[in-house]
Every structure is written in C-alpha cells, then in structure tokens.
Amino acid sequence: GAGVSQxxxxxxxxxxxxxxxxxxPISGHTALYWYxxxxxxxxxxxxxxxxxxxxxxxxxxxxxxxxxxxxxSVSTLTIQRTQQEDSAVYLCASSFDRPRATNxxxxxxxxxxxTVV
Amino acid sequence: AQKITxxxxxxxxxxxxxxxxxxxxxxxxxxxxxFWYKQxxxxxxxxxxxxxxxDQQNATEGRYSLNFQKARKSANLVISASQLGDSAxxxxxxxxxxxxxxxxFGTGTSLTVIP
Numbered sequence: 001g002a003g004v005s006q007x008x009x010x011x012x013x014x015x016x017x018x019x020x021x022x023x024x025p026i027s028g029h030t031a032l033y034w035y036x037x038x039x040x041x042x043x044x045x046x047x048x049x050x051x052x053x054x055x056x057x058x059x060x061x062x063x064x065x066x067x068x069x070x071x072x073s074v075s076t077l078t079i080q081r082t083q084q085e086d087s088a089v090y091l092c093a094s095s096f097d098r099p100r101a102t103n104x105x106x107x108x109x110x111x112x113x114x115t116v117v
Numbered sequence: 118a119q120k121i122t123x124x125x126x127x128x129x130x131x132x133x134x135x136x137x138x139x140x141x142x143x144x145x146x147x148x149x150x151x152f153w154y155k156q157x158x159x160x161x162x163x164x165x166x167x168x169x170x171x172d173q174q175n176a177t178e179g180r181y182s183l184n185f186q187k188a189r190k191s192a193n194l195v196i197s198a199s200q201l202g203d204s205a206x207x208x209x210x211x212x213x214x215x216x217x218x219x220x221x222f223g224t225g226t227s228l229t230v231i232p
Binding site: 033035040041042043044045048056059089091093106107108109110111113 | 121123154159160161162163164208210219220221222223224225
C-alpha cells in the first residue's frame with residue numbers, strides 16, 4: 001500500500017483479555033518495527049523484524065507480549081492478559097532492508113490506541 | 118544515561134517567527150544518524166529531516182534546518198517562518214551505526230504556534 005496501515009485505530013479492552021494489533025507495512029519494505037508510546041512519553045522500542053524473523057526482541061516488556069510476521073508482510077502484536085499499564089499507543093514502522101548507511105528514516109503508521117479498563 | 122534528551126516539554130512561537138527545538142544525544146559510536154519527526158494530533162509520525170554524523174554541512178529541508186554541533190552532541194531543529202500547521206509534538210531520534218536496529222527517541226517537545 002501507499003503507507004503503513006495499522007488496525008484497529010482504537011481498541012478498548014477489559015483487563016485480563018488478550019488483544020491483537022495489526023500492522024500492514026509498505027509494499028517492498030522488508031524491515032518492520034513496533035514501538036510503544038505511553039502518554040507524555042517518547043517512543044519505546046519493542047521489536048524488530050527482518051523478513052519473518054525477529055533478530056531483536058529486546059524491547060518486549062514481558063512474556064505477555066509477542067509478535068509475529070508472516071509472508072514478509074503483515075505483522076501482529078499480541079498482548080495476553082492485558083494490564084492497565086499496557087494502555088498506550090502502539091506504533092508500527094517499516095523501512096527497506098537494514099541499511100548500510102544510517103540515513104534511512106522509517107515510515108510510521110498512525111498507531112493503535114489501546115486502552116485497558 | 119538517556120540516549121536522546123529533549124529539555125523543552127512545551128514551546129510557544131508567534132506565527133511567522135522562527136523557533137529552535139533543542140536536542141542533545143549520547144553515543145560512543147562514531148557513525149550515527151539523527152532525525153527529527155513531527156507528530157500532529159492525528160498520531161502519525163512524519164519524518165522531517167536527517168543529519169549523518171559524518172555530514173560536514175547542516176541539513177536543511179525547506180523551512181526546517183538542523184543545527185548540528187558535533188562536539189556538543191547537539192542537534193537542534195530550527196523551524197523558520199512558523200505556520201499554524203506546525204503546532205504538533207516534535208521528536209528527536211538517533212540511530213546508531215550502520216547496523217542499528219532501532220531508533221532512540223526523546224520525550225518530545227510540544228510546539229504551539231500562536232496566530
């Protein structure tokens with residue numbers, strides 16, 4: 001597609017429920033990233049995909065968080081047994097293959113605003 | 118230590134005036150990239166400008182320029198001739214080395230342009 005698409009744009013869920021957040025990157029972008037933005041905070045790195053593999057999962061805050069990517073395209077971030085502190089905006093970004101130079105910006109989606117009540 | 122520090126939580130500027138948003142960074146990697154993003158109320162992160170650590174000249178993109186002071190490890194964003202549509206959150210970010218997987222973001226500066 002023309003841009004990075006995320007769905008849903010808003011999600012309200014009850015504490016303890018599982019949620020799935022979807023990211024559809026720009027066609028041809030092999031790298032995909034998930035970030036979390038809590039209210040009034042900067043972006044917190046969660047996970048990076050190169051193709052379907054995730055060489056860097058260092059930012060996932062707990063084992064309740066997992067992500068997968070299929071077909072080198074769509075990615076799903078799953079949060080199990082949601083807690084109130086999981087409330088945040090979850091942003092996805094994609095780029096071309098990990099660059100040899102550092103002058104590759106990302107293209108971000110508009111995010112999913114997750115509210116756990 | 119914080120990789121990216123933005124010390125101005127909020128800034129105000131009169132329409133048509135210039136404004137500088139501060140950013141300092143911390144890295145021991147000689148190769149890095151510095152970025153500024155704009156986040157309007159819609160939530161999307163919009164890429165504004167990039168500065169490479171080896172670039173000799175300050176980056177410019179239209180009304181945006183990056184005041185890069187390598188020795189001070191600062192990368193301030195200058196917006197000239199502010200417009201009402203510039204009101205948004207602005208984030209400074211850094212990517213380390215040629216193989217860095219992630220961006221490090223600051224906490225952002227909220228800019229309000231006053232008519």
